[in-house]
Amino acid sequence: MKTYLVGGAVRDRLLGLEPGDRDHVVVGETPETMLAAGFRPVGRDFPVFLHPRSNEEYALARTERKSAPGHRGFVVDSDPSVTLEEDLSRRDFTINAIAEDDDGTLVDPFDGARDVEARVLRHVGPAFVEDPLRVLRAARFMARFAPLGFTVAPETMALMRDMTTSGELDALVPERIWQELSRALAAKRPSAFLSTLHDCGALQAILPEVEALYGVPQRAEYHPEVDTGVHVEMVCDMAARLAPGDDLIGFAALTHDLGKALTPVDELPKHLMHEQRGLAPLRALCERLKVPTAYRELALTACREHLNVHRLAELRDDTVHKLLERCDAFRKPERIAQLALVCEADKRGRGGAGDDDYPPGRELQRLHAAALAVRAADVAREGLQGPALGEALRKARIVAIRQARAASSAR
Secondary structure, three states: OEEEEEOHHHHHHHHOOOOOOOEEEEEOOOHHHHHHOOOEEOOOOOOEEEOOOOOOEEEEOOEEEEOOOOOOOEEEEOOOOOOHHHHHHOOOEHHHOOEEOOOOOEEOOOOHHHHHHHOEEOEOOHHHHHOOHHHHHHHHHHHHHHHHOOEEOHHHHHHHHHHHHHOHHHHOOHHHHHHHHHHHHOOOOHHHHHHHHHHHOHHHHHOHHHHOOOOOEOOOOOOOOOEHHHHHHHHHHHHHHHOOOOHHHHHHHHHOOHHHHHOOHHHOOOOOOHHHHOHHHHHHHHHHHOOOHHHHHHHHHHHHHHHHHHOHHHOOHHHHHHHHHHOOOOOOOHHHHHHHHHHHHHHHOOOOOOOOOOHHHHHHHHHHHHHHOOOHHHHOOOOOOHHHHHHHHHHHHHHHHHHHHHHHHHO
């Protein structure tokens, strides 16, 4: 049985990164011979097997032929006559089309190793245009590899523009869009995902609510970067810095300012009420992409409350308590630390503020902890129940917030 290590494991080794999953291609075999050798089948769309001891994936060498729109519209041929080079030719980027023999020899018919060294993301061949998901994959790879100096080859970017113009991206299903988006938000530089899609026109097709932010001006004294789209890129990168790998924080950071695209022209560059204006497009985005509930709830909270957190010191004690209630902070206490991170990313994700301190985030968590420490049992009196008990608990928590603030001022 002739097998080759392929894809990400080879690419990451060449980049000096810790390899992830190890995938293999098997040449000259059939499903029957794989089963006879003890491999376990797992592939639904094409023959993929798990090794009987290592559990690593082994796929039969295959070719694909476009048969319908979308990223699933392919007919797969895994005949034993399919060669390794034919299998590699169907892959998306040259850096992913490198195979490694048992003795470490590279099989690299598309010069992927050269592109690894040059830090270029380049498509393998003309079949690239047949799968619209590859536009999102290119952007997602940029979110991961831009910190290493990668750029998209001009000819690849040109193809991505053609694919966008053709409307092929309309065939992408929400689940796959969300999968690529969430992985990009968990990468080191999510801004590269956004800017890549923006540059090829695909952001309008995938995230029109975010695309609408580009070119919208903000007040330069608060936002030296001025352009709201650039600000959101900076906020996403700051979120990745503050909460590495956390796409939940990343999604809330991405969507916190959607309302600025709806500011009337005669109000610019101010953005009065943009927090409230942002809620409707955010709900529409979440509905369209079938965003998981936890992501939706935190994003809506951050969109609505981020300015309140920024000016926390100006809020009355009872107003702080109302903020905590709106955030469902007493049933879901973890949400306050998450909100504080998103707000810090917003405040530091702007020109010249990358290393600034953010006291409101710490203060919000401290006041929340003080209020959370007050329990219903602490205020319960004989016969006190229902709304009366709830009101007593509310007042006691406001007192706790006031006392926590006084203690802080005394220090």
